[in-house]
Amino acid sequence: MGDREIDQQLVERAQRGxxxxxxxxxxxxxxxxxxxxSRFVRDAAEVEDVTQEAFIKAYRALPSFRGESAFYTWLYRxxxxxAKNYLVALGRRAPTTTGFDNEEAEGxxxxxxxxxxxxxxxELEGKEIAATVNRAMDALPADLRTAITLREIEGLSYEExxxxxxxxxGTVRSRIFRARDAIAxxxxxxxxxxxxxxx
Amino acid sequence: xxxxxxxxxxxxxxxxxxxxxxxxLKRVDGLEYWTCCHVIGDALRRNGAPxxxxxxxxxxxxxxxxxxxxxxxxxxAKLPLAWAVAATxxxxxxxxxVAVNMLDRPPTALVTVNEAGGVRGxxxxxxxxxxxxxxxxxxxxxxxxxxxxxxxxxxxxAGGVDGRP
Numbered sequence: 001m002g003d004r005e006i007d008q009q010l011v012e013r014a015q016r017g018x019x020x021x022x023x024x025x026x027x028x029x030x031x032x033x034x035x036x037x038s039r040f041v042r043d044a045a046e047v048e049d050v051t052q053e054a055f056i057k058a059y060r061a062l063p064s065f066r067g068e069s070a071f072y073t074w075l076y077r078x079x080x081x082x083a084k085n086y087l088v089a090l091g092r093r094a095p096t097t098t099g100f101d102n103e104e105a106e107g108x109x110x111x112x113x114x115x116x117x118x119x120x121x122x123e124l125e126g127k128e129i130a131a132t133v134n135r136a137m138d139a140l141p142a143d144l145r146t147a148i149t150l151r152e153i154e155g156l157s158y159e160e161x162x163x164x165x166x167x168x169x170g171t172v173r174s175r176i177f178r179a180r181d182a183i184a185x186x187x188x189x190x191x192x193x194x195x196x197x198x199x
Numbered sequence: 200x201x202x203x204x205x206x207x208x209x210x211x212x213x214x215x216x217x218x219x220x221x222x223x224l225k226r227v228d229g230l231e232y233w234t235c236c237h238v239i240g241d242a243l244r245r246n247g248a249p250x251x252x253x254x255x256x257x258x259x260x261x262x263x264x265x266x267x268x269x270x271x272x273x274x275x276a277k278l279p280l281a282w283a284v285a286a287t288x289x290x291x292x293x294x295x296x297v298a299v300n301m302l303d304r305p306p307t308a309l310v311t312v313n314e315a316g317g318v319r320g321x322x323x324x325x326x327x328x329x330x331x332x333x334x335x336x337x338x339x340x341x342x343x344x345x346x347x348x349x350x351x352x353x354x355x356x357a358g359g360v361d362g363r364p
Contacts, residue, residue, distance in 0.1 A: 006210055009221075023257070024224055026257055028233075030249070031241045031246055031247035035247030052260060056264065126248025127248075129249065153243055157210075173206060180239060181202075183239050184239065191235060
């Protein structure tokens with residue numbers, strides 16, 4: 001089951017009335033979508049508003065989602081339209097092009113191409129999270145670090161990682177989990193679990 | 200629980216195991232672990248920083264939304280393999296039984312041939328057609344190679360002064 005199939009499963013659950021499944025999709029894509037929409041809307045509070053609105057519109061439109069495209073491609077289109085409508089409502093002009101078309105939406109991960117619209121506070125928090133993740137990565141044993149890098153950055157499957165690292169798939173599975181768990185242990189205090197603080 | 204969620208994120212779970220992981224994700228700590236792992240992935244890919252309180256605020260908005268219920272998708276294009284096999288077998292049985300039935304009936308076929316041999320042909324009387332009618336429609340007769348062009352051919356050939364075309 002690939003990334004697209006996992007999203008499809010979550011979508012189908014949400015279509016059957018499971019709101020938590022949709023929350024999982026939001027949790028997965030809110031940073032990516034927010035970063036994309038910051039190309040249209042500069043102010044951090046506005047970016048959050050537009051991102052939330054885009055997710056709500058996506059939720060309302062779920063019955064029409066047939067899975068013909070990837071969920072993020074569909075969400076991307078909704079996000080762009082929401083941002084453009086938002087700017088029109090304010091009498092502001094949307095950028096003529098985002099520089100990315102729908103086909104590129106899924107692979108849209110280039111950090112340098114978009115400008116973040118973060119407040120000094122959120123920028124600091126973002127930097128702190130990045131620093132914590134990097135520190136935790138550095139502290140990992142080499143085989144765990146390689147496995148999580150191949151998975152998260154290179155996007156390789158467990159089988160491909162097993163082939164690259166010349167080890168059984170079961171070992172890859174265990175290494176990736178241990179790497180994630182170790183980084184998560186460092187990160188969790190930053191993310192917080194108290195009310196009004198969930199990320 | 201955490202390992203199941205990690206594996207689900209990577210598409211390493213199927214069937215009952217995936218179902219169990221989805222059940223874990225209904226719990227608050229399951230959702231938090233899922234979020235944490237995705238924040239790690241986004242941080243490693245430099246895919247944007249999380250916004251504090253986003254999930255909480257969104258959850259409140261989502262709660263206020265009426266629950267969507269989409270009709271079950273109808274998968275007409277992808278028939279299960281069992282149906283395809285059943286259809287193939289049924290087709291083979293039908294065609295086979297028809298073929299076998301035909302082979303099993305030589306006596307009937309012989310009777311039919313014998314009966315056909317006894318039938319004698321008769322000559323149908325010709326209809327009387329008026330000669331005027333035949334003259335008037337001579338140019339449309341199938342004896343000309345290109346029907347309907349006879350009048351035009353004559354007109355052209357009569358146009359020469361010294362009788363030559």
